[in-house]
Amino acid sequence: MSNETSPAGAAKRRQGIDFKRYLTSPQFFLVLIIVVLVGIIGSAKPNAFNGAFVIAPLLTSVAIFTIVGLAQMMVLSIGQMNIAVGNMAAFGAMFTGLAFDLWKMPFIAGLLVGLVAGALIGALTGWIIAKTGVNSFIVTLAMSFALLGLIPTVYTTLSPGSAFTAKPEGMEFLGRGTFLDVCMAGYCGPAAIPVMVVPVLLVVLLVGGLYSKTKLGREILLTGANIKAAELSAIPTNKRVVLVHAISGALAAFAGILLATSTGSFTPAIGNEFMLQSFLGPILGGTLLAGGYISVTGTFLGITLALLIRRGLELFGAGIEMLNVFLGLILLVALSAERIRTVRRRKPAELPSETPPDQPADRQALSSGATA
Amino acid sequence: MKLKLPASLGSQYLVLLATIVIGAVVLGISSGGNFFGPVSMQTFFQFLAVPILIGLAQMITLAVGQLNLAIGAIGGVSACLAAVMVADWGFNPWLGALVCLVVGAVAGLANGILVVVTKINGFIVTLATMTVLLGVQYALVNTRTISADNWKPVAALGKASVLGLPAIFVIAIVVAVLVGLAFKYTTTGRHLLASGDNEHAATLAGISNDRSLTIAHGASGLIAGFAGFVSFASLPGVNQSVGGDWLLSSFAAPIIGGVSLTGGTVAVFGTVLAAFVVRLVDSARAEFQLAPAWVNLVIGAVILGTVALGRLRENRESTKAGMLRARVATHRINAPHMAETAAKEASL
Numbered sequence: 198m199s200n201e202t203s204p205a206g207a208a209k210r211r212q213g214i215d216f217k218r219y220l221t222s223p224q225f226f227l228v229l230i231i232v233v234l235v236g237i238i239g240s241a242k243p244n245a246f247n248g249a250f251v252i253a254p255l256l257t258s259v260a261i262f263t264i265v266g267l268a269q270m271m272v273l274s275i276g277q278m279n280i281a282v283g284n285m286a287a288f289g290a291m292f293t294g295l296a297f298d299l300w301k302m303p304f305i306a307g308l309l310v311g312l313v314a315g316a317l318i319g320a321l322t323g324w325i326i327a328k329t330g331v332n333s334f335i336v337t338l339a340m341s342f343a344l345l346g347l348i349p350t351v352y353t354t355l356s357p358g359s360a361f362t363a364k365p366e367g368m369e370f371l372g373r374g375t376f377l378d379v380c381m382a383g384y385c386g387p388a389a390i391p392v393m394v395v396p397v398l399l400v401v402l403l404v405g406g407l408y409s410k411t412k413l414g415r416e417i418l419l420t421g422a423n424i425k426a427a428e429l430s431a432i433p434t435n436k437r438v439v440l441v442h443a444i445s446g447a448l449a450a451f452a453g454i455l456l457a458t459s460t461g462s463f464t465p466a467i468g469n470e471f472m473l474q475s476f477l478g479p480i481l482g483g484t485l486l487a488g489g490y491i492s493v494t495g496t497f498l499g500i501t502l503a504l505l506i507r508r509g510l511e512l513f514g515a516g517i518e519m520l521n522v523f524l525g526l527i528l529l530v531a532l533s534a535e536r537i538r539t540v541r542r543r544k545p546a547e548l549p550s551e552t553p554p555d556q557p558a559d560r561q562a563l564s565s566g567a568t569a
Numbered sequence: 570m571k572l573k574l575p576a577s578l579g580s581q582y583l584v585l586l587a588t589i590v591i592g593a594v595v596l597g598i599s600s601g602g603n604f605f606g607p608v609s610m611q612t613f614f615q616f617l618a619v620p621i622l623i624g625l626a627q628m629i630t631l632a633v634g635q636l637n638l639a640i641g642a643i644g645g646v647s648a649c650l651a652a653v654m655v656a657d658w659g660f661n662p663w664l665g666a667l668v669c670l671v672v673g674a675v676a677g678l679a680n681g682i683l684v685v686v687t688k689i690n691g692f693i694v695t696l697a698t699m700t701v702l703l704g705v706q707y708a709l710v711n712t713r714t715i716s717a718d719n720w721k722p723v724a725a726l727g728k729a730s731v732l733g734l735p736a737i738f739v740i741a742i743v744v745a746v747l748v749g750l751a752f753k754y755t756t757t758g759r760h761l762l763a764s765g766d767n768e769h770a771a772t773l774a775g776i777s778n779d780r781s782l783t784i785a786h787g788a789s790g791l792i793a794g795f796a797g798f799v800s801f802a803s804l805p806g807v808n809q810s811v812g813g814d815w816l817l818s819s820f821a822a823p824i825i826g827g828v829s830l831t832g833g834t835v836a837v838f839g840t841v842l843a844a845f846v847v848r849l850v851d852s853a854r855a856e857f858q859l860a861p862a863w864v865n866l867v868i869g870a871v872i873l874g875t876v877a878l879g880r881l882r883e884n885r886e887s888t889k890a891g892m893l894r895a896r897v898a899t900h901r902i903n904a905p906h907m908a909e910t911a912a913k914e915a916s917l
């Protein structure tokens with residue numbers, strides 16, 4: 198999702214350039230790699246794309262991890278990071294599990310409890326960052342360890358088997374149902390598409406709309422691009438920081454709850470794998486670490502690529518250790534490619550300077566909390 | 570001003586020292602004096618070596634304004650590779666110990682070169698190398714634990730004591746002293762600090778920031794490798810969990826010890842003292858038989874508190890400086906004005 202606005206006339210005149218820019222954008226690059234990968238996997242293992250057994254689980258994990266990627270992308274958009282994204286997911290899921298198991302709440306109410314809990318823990322994190330001006334990395338790292346200490350303790354004291362397993366009506370349908378279960382006028386949907394895709398798509402559109410259509414979204418991006426300029430433009434940057442962290446917490450919690458509904462139980466292990474993936478998606482998709490630029494489609498594509506590679510490696514029988522090695526290498530290679538691309542694009546525009554162009558930005562990313 | 574800076578630093582060390590003394594006394598009383606027994610003290614200092622070393626490793630990257638998330642993975646891989654080499658491939662145990670340091674230095678240099686060449690944020694680079702190294706570590710040892718019986722001479726060093734203190738603790742202190750001296754007296758050390766404090770100024774002064782980043786990451790990796798060696802020598806066995814819980818304490822020690830996250834400062838003594846505090850929390854956890862999760866919670870809270878307090882103090886000082894500037898400015902504006910009125914009065 199491009200965030201450039203320009204007058205209609207200028208846009209028309211620049212159409213040729215825009216098309217060229219689209220071809221060199223990270224999003225197009227990602228689509229290309231994804232298509233090639235699907236081709237390779239499809240031709241090497243013809244039965245790899247069996248609808249109900251391969252595509253449906255793949256889409257389920259793409260749906261869940263897209264939300265995780267968005268949770269991180271929100272925070273990256275203001276030039277900060279959320280190391281606690283997995284723990285916030287576990288925190289939100291824990292409350293939903295509590296609501297189902299101990300308070301016997303219906304499905305939707307329990308879901309809301311979890312989302313609110315995620316938003317609150319996110320808001321608390323954002324509030325600490327905004328109030329103290331401490332680097333977001335340290336605050337979220339400390340928060341992640343605090344939650345890492347808290348969550349298993351709650352589980353062991355409140356549930357006999359360290360897991361909440363109550364399943365209210367609707368949980369199975371959201372977590373494991375496919376469109377095969379949705380029948381209308383005697384016709385049922387394909388078994389390859391899980392029901393979970395619908396709410397996730399809705400959330401993706403909401404986040405995309407927030408950034409591209411609303412004033413609030415633009416204010417958040419400006420806060421990330423240049424916090425001083427944002428303050429001088431009368432944007433209450435502290436409130437925006439708190440809000441962004443709250444939304445990030447709620448999104449993380451949503452992802453945690455979705456994961457729990459798909460596996461069928463709420464455990465402290467939810468969110469363990471979220472941290473690396475949450476950075477992979479947005480960064481592969483072109484979101485800047487320094488803040489001020491995001492890409493929702495890119496995040497989705499980045500997550501899809503990472504999971505496709507994962508699934509592909511599993512199909513070819515690679516072990517868990519190789520998965521890690523490959524994911525790390527992909528992150529490095531993709532980022533280096535991205536760096537070469539931006540350097541080449543910038544070259545005609547600005548003189549090569551002694552200092553690397555991104556260093557001040559990186560520094561800003563680290564200390565933007567301090568300038569708040 | 571010159572007198573004030575060491576005084577404020579001194580007060581921070583005093584707070585840390587007081588925390589350590591009070592914590593030790595409380596632990597001593599609650600354990601009925603057992604805590605100060607020879608066996609308990611031996612284990613206390615023995616397991617202090619790793620927090621000190623990983624704190625120093627992180628401190629060096631923080632000094633140039635970078636982070637190193639891969640410290641635990643570097644330490645884990647180096648210990649596991651050494652264990653596999655000695656136990657499976659029949660190498661000399663001392664060669665294994667040397668391999669720890671070499672692996673650490675190579676991995677750290679790789680981090681530094683990646684950061685410099687690709688210009689990617691150090692956070693992402695070390696996140697990626699951490700993931701890769703965790704995969705390698707798992708590939709090396711899988712789910713087994715390699716017993717320390719395979720490298721008895723090195724393990725003997727892990728249990729040896731010098732002047733009543735465990736040898737590995739002494740090694741850690743020696744490393745700390747060397748790091749402190751390097752930052753204080755060598756040109757390279759001063760270059761690292763200059764790059765970390767203000768890279769534009771450093772560039773203008775003829776310092777290569779790229780060189781500083783590479784050296785800092787390399788040294789950080791080397792010390793992480795040292796921590797891997799200490800684990801290799803002192804643990805009863807090496808498995809894939811070595812290094813898994815180093816991340817938080819590697820940040821805890823330098824940050825509590827007074828190192829700024831934005832670069833340009835080091836506090837070797839503070840880092841060592843803070844590592845004592847971290848170790849005390851761990852001992853208290855064992856003493857009161859709490860779940861290991863509580864250590865994370867307490868240390869997370871302490872880090873937040875320290876950083877927030879430091880931030881508040883900084884704010885107060887900058888407000889004070891601002892008020893002083895304002896007073897000087899009003900004085901300057903008023904002074905000519907007063908002279909003018911005086912002249913008018915005189916002419917009348």
